[in-house]
Amino acid sequence: MTDSLLRIAALARHNAVLRRRDPGQFLSYLVMPMLLMSVLAPVFRRAAAGGSAQVVTGMLVIYSTLALSIVGTATLAERVWHTWDRLRVTRAGGAELLLGKTLPAYAVLLLQQAALLTYGAVVVGARPHGPAACGLLAVAVAVWSATLLAAGNALAAVVRSFGELGAACDIGALAFATLGGALVPTSMFPAWLRPAAPASPGYWALSMLQAAMRGDVHRTLVPAAVLLTAGLAASAFAVRRLTRPRGRTTLL
Amino acid sequence: MLHADGVTKRFGTAVALDGLSLDVAAGEIAGLVGHNGAGKSTFVDVVCGLLRPDAGTVRVGGRAPSAARADIGVALYPSATAAEHLALFGRLAGLRRHALAAAVAEVVDALLLTDFLDRRVGLLSGGQQRRVQAATALLHRPALLLLDEPTAGADPQTRESLLAALRRRAADGAAILYATHYLHELADLGATIAVARRGRIIARGTSAQLLVGLPSEVRLRAEGADEVRVRTTDPAGALTALLDRAPGTLREVDIRKPSLDDLYRSLAG
Numbered sequence: 001m002t003d004s005l006l007r008i009a010a011l012a013r014h015n016a017v018l019r020r021r022d023p024g025q026f027l028s029y030l031v032m033p034m035l036l037m038s039v040l041a042p043v044f045r046r047a048a049a050g051g052s053a054q055v056v057t058g059m060l061v062i063y064s065t066l067a068l069s070i071v072g073t074a075t076l077a078e079r080v081w082h083t084w085d086r087l088r089v090t091r092a093g094g095a096e097l098l099l100g101k102t103l104p105a106y107a108v109l110l111l112q113q114a115a116l117l118t119y120g121a122v123v124v125g126a127r128p129h130g131p132a133a134c135g136l137l138a139v140a141v142a143v144w145s146a147t148l149l150a151a152g153n154a155l156a157a158v159v160r161s162f163g164e165l166g167a168a169c170d171i172g173a174l175a176f177a178t179l180g181g182a183l184v185p186t187s188m189f190p191a192w193l194r195p196a197a198p199a200s201p202g203y204w205a206l207s208m209l210q211a212a213m214r215g216d217v218h219r220t221l222v223p224a225a226v227l228l229t230a231g232l233a234a235s236a237f238a239v240r241r242l243t244r245p246r247g248r249t250t251l252l
Numbered sequence: 253m254l255h256a257d258g259v260t261k262r263f264g265t266a267v268a269l270d271g272l273s274l275d276v277a278a279g280e281i282a283g284l285v286g287h288n289g290a291g292k293s294t295f296v297d298v299v300c301g302l303l304r305p306d307a308g309t310v311r312v313g314g315r316a317p318s319a320a321r322a323d324i325g326v327a328l329y330p331s332a333t334a335a336e337h338l339a340l341f342g343r344l345a346g347l348r349r350h351a352l353a354a355a356v357a358e359v360v361d362a363l364l365l366t367d368f369l370d371r372r373v374g375l376l377s378g379g380q381q382r383r384v385q386a387a388t389a390l391l392h393r394p395a396l397l398l399l400d401e402p403t404a405g406a407d408p409q410t411r412e413s414l415l416a417a418l419r420r421r422a423a424d425g426a427a428i429l430y431a432t433h434y435l436h437e438l439a440d441l442g443a444t445i446a447v448a449r450r451g452r453i454i455a456r457g458t459s460a461q462l463l464v465g466l467p468s469e470v471r472l473r474a475e476g477a478d479e480v481r482v483r484t485t486d487p488a489g490a491l492t493a494l495l496d497r498a499p500g501t502l503r504e505v506d507i508r509k510p511s512l513d514d515l516y517r518s519l520a521g
Contacts, residue, residue, distance in 0.1 A: 003346060010343035014329075014336065021331045082327035086388075089300040090344040 007092045011100020015074065019104050029067045030112055033059035034119050041124045050210075054185055056120030057209040061182040061202050064113055064148060065173035071105045071152025072165045075242075079156070084242070094243030102149055109145035117141070126213065133215035140212040140220055144205045147227040150234035151201070157241035177202040201230055253278045253396050253427035254299065259308035260451075261294055268294040270451035271308065276396070276427045281418065283438035284431040285516055286448035292431040295448070296400045299429070312396045327385065330374025334365055334384045337373065338391060345392035359387040362417040364409070379407040386414050390421065397421065397428045403437060415440055435512035445512070447519045455519050459512055466510035466518060475500040 019026075037059050044051030078084035078101070087097050117137060120126040128134050155172075159165045177183065179193075180202025186194055197203045204223040211219035254276040261269040269291045276282040284292050297303040299310055310316075328337060338359065342352045360366055363383045368376055373384055386402055399418075403411045415437060422428055422441075430443060438445060438459070445462055447455040455462055468487040472494045473479040484490040487507045495502070 006348070007344055010340055014332070014340045017336065018329060018331055081329060083329055085302060086327040087344070088302060090341065091346060092344050 003091075004093075004096055007096050008100045008103070011087075011092065011097065012103040015101055016104040016107075019074065019108060025067070025070050025073070026108055026112065029063045029070070030115055033063040033116055034123075037116075037120060037124050048185065048187075052120070052124050052126040053210055053213050056117065056124055056126040057206055057213070058177075058182040060113055060116045060120070060209065061144075061180065061205050062173065062177040063116070064109065064144065064205075065177050065182075065202060066169060067109060067112055068148055068152040068155065068173060069166060069169035070108055071102070071149055072156040072159070072169060073162065074105050075101060075153050075156035076159060076162060076165050080162070088243070094239060098153070098239060098242065102153065105152070106145055106149050109148055110141060113141045113145060128213050129215045132217075133213055136212035136215060136217065136220045137209070140208045140224065143224045143227050143231075144208065147201060147205070147231035147234075150231040150238065153238035153242070154234040157238045176200040179203070181206050201227060253280075253313055254429060255309075255311045255314075256295070256299065257309050259295065259298055259305045259310060261291075261298060261303060261305050267451055269298065269305070269308075272448070272452055273308075274429075274446055274453055274456070276429055278395070278427050279422055279425050281422045281428040281430055281438075281441045281443040283435075283441070283443040283445045284429055284448060285433070285435060285438070285445060290448040291451040292448055293400055294451075296398050296429070296431055299396075300398055328373045328381060331372055333370050333372055334376070334380075334387075335369045337384055337388055341388040342391050347392055355391050355393075359390050359417075362390070362420070363387050363413050378405050379410040382406045382410050383413065386417070390417055393421070393424070393426065395426060397426055398431075399428065400431045401433065402430075403432070403434060411437070435516055439512060445515075447516065449519065455515075459515070462515050463510045463512075466514055468510055469508040470494065471504070471506040471508070472498065472502070473504040474498040474502050479504075 037055055040055050040059075041052055044055040048054065078087070084097075088094075092100070121128070128137055155168055156165065159168060177200070179197055180186075180200035181189070181197055182202050186197045186203070189197065204226045208220055208223035208227065211223070254274065256272060256274045259269050259272045260267070272291060272295055274282070274284075274295075284295070286292055294303065298305050299312070301316075332340075335356075338356045339352070342355055347355055360369060363386060365380075365383055365387060368380055373381055376384065382402070382405070386399075389397060389399070397418075402414060406414070418428055418430070418441060428443075430438070430441070432438065444458050445456070446453050447462075465485065467483040467485050470482045470484060470487050470490045471479065472491070477498070477500060480494060482490045482494065491505065491507065
């Protein structure tokens with residue numbers, strides 16, 4: 001057990017170093033939503049009650065979903081560089097490799113969302129309703145980050161190039177986030193589109209984050225359960241794809 | 253140390269390994285040679301656990317092949333330094349603090365890594381990257397070391413430092429399986445040889461054993477005549493006969509003994 005933890009720690013430390021040396025994507029997905037929140041907040045406030053919460057959680061969902069590419073790039077790079085095979089022939093087991101690989105990426109997602117919520121509270125004025133709401137927001141951020149982490153790894157396990165990964169992340173993130181009501185509230189959707197919204201993980205993430213801001217436990221935990229289920233399915237797929245003994249990685 | 257018996261691996265209808273059997277003893281360097289597609293890399297993947305065989309058994313030191321460590325081509329993190337690679341793979345191998353520092357110092361010295369230890373490997377030359385790669389495999393003294401064409405594209409200095417390190421590891425008791433196309437390296441290493449063809453080992457032994465019966469080449473050039481080349485298992489007799497028939501003054505005589513290249517050509521076909 002101790003050996004296993006030490007191996008996970010070694011991998012996590014190594015991956016944290018790699019992540020720190022390539023901060024471009026993270027900074028981009030941190031600064032862009034802050035700018036958009038500031039610009040769009042007056043518009044959303046005029047359009048509907050709770051406009052500040054909508055713009056903050058909406059931008060958070062859009063840009064955290066786009067940050068799938070940070071997770072995906074980290075995992076895909078291991079396949080492109082063939083370092084994944086190199087790691088697989090060490091003593092570290094598949095679960096250790098994935099944990100060591102994904103912990104720093106998870107920390108990046110948590111940091112991004114915490115920073116955006118803080119910015120939203122301080123600059124845009126979307127403040128959580130009391131200390132309980134802060135606790136619920138922490139749970140919501142942890143669940144949404146875990147879901148994104150699983151989805152990013154699953155995606156990286158199937159795409160064959162950085163171009164494919166970028167296209168899948170950009171198109172998928174915008175489509176799912178928009179369908180989930182992150183850009184425009186679902187209440188403003190045409191009637192025929194509204195029933196499709198729950199098909200998007202963005203819908204559940206947005207519901208969860210907005211309920212957490214209000215301090216509504218029940219409406220926070222139900223979407224959290226939905227997202228965790230989806231995350232577990234994606235994780236199982238990624239673990240199976242990345243750890244089964246099928247020879248050296250080949251791409252393209 | 254390595255015992256492989258009847259290992260079979262298919263990819264769809266293609267048979268990559270067709271009942272391959274091979275034993276490598278502790279302290280032995282075994283060269284695995286064969287054409288591209290002969291099954292060398294697939295066998296290395298099976299032994300290091302990247303592939304599961306369809307049939308047959310593989311044992312390393314009597315157990316499932318977790319004691320094997322493989323160098324399966326250059327696979328490095330471009331933005332990490334050579335030192336960071338050594339620290340990572342050392343820790344993954346279970347080395348800590350003083351043991352890790354001592355092991356790193358040993359491979360840094362053996363493979364001449366000192367000058368670029370703190371540079372990111374993406375900025376290193378191909379030969380330097382090769383040395384870093386080999387260092388990560390040699391770091392913790394595995395009982396069985398698998399090397400798949402470790403000197404492909406390497407400069408002479410890299411090749412020599414790696415071969416010297418391998419000789420030392422074998423002298424210390426490690427079993428080494430060395431898949432390569434460079435047969436002269438096997439001669440330098442004093443390796444035994446296994447020739448693979450279509451997923452099977454078709455010849456196995458020391459180079460001296462395998463070269464028995466292969467023809468030498470006798471070459472003779474006399475003034476005013478074309479050069480004569482004869483391949484024969486009796487070079488002395490052939491040379492005598494050629495000298496008797498030589499029309500003019502003798503200019504050049506050469507007898508080339510069979511080499512591993514000849515063996516490879518004759519067996520791998």
